[in-house]
Amino acid sequence: xxxxxxxxxxxxxxxxxxxxxxxxxxxxxxxxxxxxxxxxxxxxxxxxxxxxxxxxxxxxxxxxxxxxxxxxxxxxxxxxxxxxxxxxxxxxxxxxxxxxxxxxxxxxxxxxxxxxxxxxxxxxxxxxxxxxxxxxxxxxxxxxxxxxxxxxxxxxxxxxxxxxxxxxxxxxxxxxxxxxxxxxxxxxxxxxxxxxxxxxxxxxxxxxxxxxxxxxxxxxxxxxxxxxxxxxxxxxxxxxxxxxxxxxxxxxxxxxxxxxxxxxxxxxxxxxxxxxxxxxxxxxxxxxxxxxxxxxxxxxxxxxxxxxxx
Ligand SMILES: NC(=O)c1ccc[n+]([C@@H]2O[C@H](COP(=O)([O-])OP(=O)(O)OC[C@H]3O[C@@H](n4cnc5c(N)ncnc54)[C@H](O)[C@@H]3O)[C@@H](O)[C@H]2O)c1
Numbered sequence: 001x002x003x004x005x006x007x008x009x010x011x012x013x014x015x016x017x018x019x020x021x022x023x024x025x026x027x028x029x030x031x032x033x034x035x036x037x038x039x040x041x042x043x044x045x046x047x048x049x050x051x052x053x054x055x056x057x058x059x060x061x062x063x064x065x066x067x068x069x070x071x072x073x074x075x076x077x078x079x080x081x082x083x084x085x086x087x088x089x090x091x092x093x094x095x096x097x098x099x100x101x102x103x104x105x106x107x108x109x110x111x112x113x114x115x116x117x118x119x120x121x122x123x124x125x126x127x128x129x130x131x132x133x134x135x136x137x138x139x140x141x142x143x144x145x146x147x148x149x150x151x152x153x154x155x156x157x158x159x160x161x162x163x164x165x166x167x168x169x170x171x172x173x174x175x176x177x178x179x180x181x182x183x184x185x186x187x188x189x190x191x192x193x194x195x196x197x198x199x200x201x202x203x204x205x206x207x208x209x210x211x212x213x214x215x216x217x218x219x220x221x222x223x224x225x226x227x228x229x230x231x232x233x234x235x236x237x238x239x240x241x242x243x244x245x246x247x248x249x250x251x252x253x254x255x256x257x258x259x260x261x262x263x264x265x266x267x268x269x270x271x272x273x274x275x276x277x278x279x280x281x282x283x284x285x286x287x288x289x290x291x292x293x294x295x296x297x298x299x300x301x302x303x304x305x306x307x308x309x310x
């Protein structure tokens with residue numbers, strides 16, 4: 001079962017699970033997800049999708065849950081911050097309750113945002129983070145932190161097989177063109193020939209993981225023995241400045257766009273780069289798709305999307 005199945009990562013995960021021959025139940029309330037993301041899977045005999053909000057309890061049979069339901073981009077998670085927090089906290093309680101009832105393993109899609117605006121240049125799982133609990137990003141960051149607490153307490157208190165992965169910036173086809181995330185923003189602006197907006201001076205760094213690599217990491221984590229709980233960082237440790245990313249996308253799209261600067265939003269992290277030593281040693285995992293290849297696939301996707309009438 002995949003919650004958030006109609007979302008960007010969830011739809012790729014469902015596709016991969018079906019390709020491997022599993023029966024898959026996708027759950028989504030379509031808050032940010034789209035039926036279009038699942039269009040190619042709907043006819044698959046092993047796939048079923050259910051409209052459901054995970055802030056409500058769910059009674060189904062399953063042996064493995066991937067809990068991905070949660071808006072992931074600041075524009076969307078800040079639109080209804082109370083709902084975002086409910087999705088992380090009530091959603092985690094409901095999905096953990098379901099896992100406990102049916103004896104399923106459950107994997108939580110946590111985030112590098114639990115590290116907040118980090119002091120260490122590269123963040124390892126042992127770092128406890130630096131999060132503003134009352135800022136506009138807190139509904140997401142603190143929600144995900146509380147969900148990690150719930151996953152850890154269900155394991156300690158009820159012996160549940162819970163696993164946490166902390167996902168760093170991931171990109172690829174099926175991101176929304178309007179979600180304000182840096183890769184999709186820049187590609188859409190470049191394809192439309194609009195100015196590319198960077199926040200601040202653009203020297204802040206990010207590290208981008210292609211979605212197929214991320215899905216591979218999620219699957220490997222789900223197959224670890226019961227005693228493995230994480231958290232485990234999943235991300236691509238190759239850093240690039242936001243300005244260099246914009247320049248790369250302008251070149252790759254052949255766009256005439258220029259770069260313009262806007263004020264930095266509140267609590268925007270200056271640096272974000274995963275230490276993936278644990279994922280390497282525990283899961284034998286590391287990213288295999290380089291930025292150039294991943295961006296070219298993503299640009300192709302957006303080129304087709306923007307040319308398709310809604
Ligand atoms: N994409 C990234 O870079 C990234 C980074 C860190 C963590 N994550 C985490 O991975 C997960 C998936 O992210 P994504 O990028 O695919 O985001 P997304 O917004 O594309 O997908 C989230 C999905 O969850 C659904 N959803 C939201 N609230 C729900 C609810 N209450 N009940 C049922 N469904 C609900 C949405 O409709 C959507 O389909 C999220 O939990 C996110 O926090 C993503």
